[in-house]
Amino acid sequence: MPISVQVTTGLLTIDGEREVLPLVADALLRVHGLTGNKFMTPNVVGHLVVSPEAHSYVGGQQQSLAVIEVKVPSVTFPNAEVKQAFVSEATDIIDRLKQGQHPRERTYVNGKPIQESALCSNQITCFLRRNASRRWIFIRNVVWDV
Template sequence: MPILVEVSKGLLTQEGEREVFPKIAAALLEAHGLTGNSFMTPNVIGHVSVKPESECFVGGKSQSLAVVEVTVPAITFPNGQVAQKFIGEVTDIIDTYKAKPHPRERTYVVVKHAVDGPWGIGGKAYSNADLGAAIQKAAMA
């Protein structure tokens, strides 16, 4: 599932720029009980983009900003507790790797639910049901 991490330049340490994505991906898998799932693990994809602070705005002013956007099937994050835990963990990950003062209020985590399919993976179109079946098959293997 795609994860897009956008941060203002200088917000994260160099280590943080390398480490936030794998940590966020692990948190996403853990939130859904899919850690180690042979189908899902390689399909948690994305990138980290570092933008000049002059291109990052909060309240109409240029300042440090972290935005983490995750796109998942509509069947995920079935209750508020799972979403709250994931959002809290992602915010903690950003805090762990920050290189300068940055208030938690300027870290945004957006979980987008995609409408049903198709999810294109390796040239194959998957509906949400197809994804569920592939995940279950991998869990049984």
């Protein structure tokens, strides 16, 4: 499941820039009860983009900005509780790793749904899909019965 963390230069500490992706990935797995899952863990991937504040806008004004976006199938957040747990954890991670005066209200977390077929055709990563009482994992057009 691809994760993108976009922040303005200087928003995170140097250590924070190294730690943010592993922490957000852990949070995504944790809210789904998949911590330590040998299959899912290596399939949570991501990248950090650091942009100058002159390229970051909030309300039309150049300001510090943090955007965490996960590209996942719609079934990833099955209810509001799971989604809110992830949003809260991701926002807390930015708060812990920031340096200076970046307010929580300028940290945005978005679960961006993507077409299930896009995952397979673009060979991006894996996802879970529930079908009645069975759970299937699809990876690049290969089906694994779990």
